[in-house]
Amino acid sequence: MDSVKKTALYDEHVLAGGKIIDFAGWALPVQYEGLVEEHEVVRNAAGMFDVSHMGEVEVTGKDAFAFVQNLVTNDVATLEDHQILYGMMCYEHGGVVDDLLVYKFDQEHFYLVINASNVEKDFAWMVEQSKGYDLKLENLSDEVSEIALQGPLAQEILQKISDVDLSTIKFFYCNRNVTIEGVKCLVSRTGYTGEDGFEIYADHEGIVKVWRKLLEVGKDQGLKPAGLGCRDTLRFEAALPLYGHEIDQSITPLEAGLGFFVKLAKDNFIGKDALVEQKAKGLPRKTVGLEMEKGIPRQGYEVLAEGEVIGVITTGYFSPTLKKNIALALVDAKYGEMGSSLSVQVRKKVFPATVISKRFYQKNYKK
Structure with missing residues (x-):
């Protein structure tokens, strides 16, 4: 891990018990208490991510x-x-x-x-x-740090230490002059989880103050730090694309x-x-949702129709919210009709899959 970059919040992650991994050349926490626990806290209260x-x-x-x-x-x-x-x-x-x-x-x-x-x-x-x-x-x-505060209680928690009425920041709008814990921040009502929330940009020194203060004032409402693991399951349930999965230079x-x-x-x-x-x-191809009764689909697994490979899983999980095995898959367009019966090669076994809507989860943005 010596060769990877560290964000300004690296020491905070270590102190909080974060399991650090190399992500795109950065030392970042994949989880703290656990992926499912952190996923659920974002859906039900609020979680905070280092996205610096x-x-x-x-x-x-x-x-x-x-x-x-x-x-x-x-x-x-x-x-x-x-x-x-x-x-x-x-x-x-x-x-x-x-x-x-x-x-x-x-x-x-x-x-x-x-x-x-x-x-x-x-x-x-x-x-x-x-x-x-x-x-x-x-x-x-290299000059900007960023945290994402996401979940139904995000506004209530952030409002405690903000000098701006956050209800004035509409969905997909920003305010460049918000002071939080004495730190000048750019705050936008955006995120990558399917929940209401904010992304907060500041300098490196300032972001540490904001992170610590938010955890302090949000503790009673269940705010917890969240890792990259649940960031992926949350965005996936909301059918939000990730570069290298749903989109790339060939898609x-x-x-x-x-x-x-x-x-x-x-x-x-x-x-x-x-x-x-x-x-x-x-x-020629289209991205579809898949549901499977058995077998957990993972990125790169082949999608089959009548024994022939007709596509690939771009992201797949056992959904913590829906309690189902679901996936996004890029398949030959003619096999993409809703309700179509396909199958997925999971290691050495083949399991049935059904084409379903990609709207796995109803987004809860504040419009």
Whole structure:
């Protein structure tokens, strides 16, 4: 673990008994008390994650809007100041460079939040695509720490130590000037769990103060630190994609079922032509939900129809909330009809699987 990066909260995780693993080159806790316990505390009260490994890129200048609009699949023109949208950066062939959040501070100032495993690749891609635009790109990833406070009690707990009325921060909006425990923070009503919650950005020293104080004031309401293990089960139940699973350079957003975030009516964005063509021809593959009575599906397991391999599991678990074996799978489109009977190769055995809705869990966002 000596060669991996440590977040500003590393010592807090060790003190709290976190089981530290190497995740995308970062020493982060996979769990503290246990995955299921932490999963349930987020669904029922509130949990707090260290997500300081995420990347942040600032875009400023006269052409900032035009550049970001061309960079991502979603329509940045719909954003108000301090509003956020989810989208993807695509290659010309339609595969995904990364998915990201786009924060609009104003027409000449954007803040892009990208995945930890892709920071260097993403930033290099942005620099290449920025040629010809009048703007400044700055990779702030090493300067910014971030925590995610998620769950139905998140607002109530955070409000105790915030100087801003958090009810004024709507879903997928942010406030750049929130003081928490004397620390100036960027706070957004976003998350990756399917629950209401906030993501809090601050400098390294400040984030430690915020983390400690939140655990102190939230203790009586059940707030606990949560690890990467339940972060994955929570996002999966809410059918939220993860780069390297549901999307990557070989999977298009349309195949991943993320067409809502791809605005083909936009004038242009990188990869648009390929995606327009793919939609016109018909998708060769589609992402579906699967349910299994027996056998737990895992990423990489083959999906079969009549003994032939027709797809692969992208994420699969025994769902802590639903108490079922479920999965997301990328399959040949003709086998993706709801109710279709398929099977999954689980090690040396084959178990039946049924195509179901990907809406495994009803999201509880505060609109």
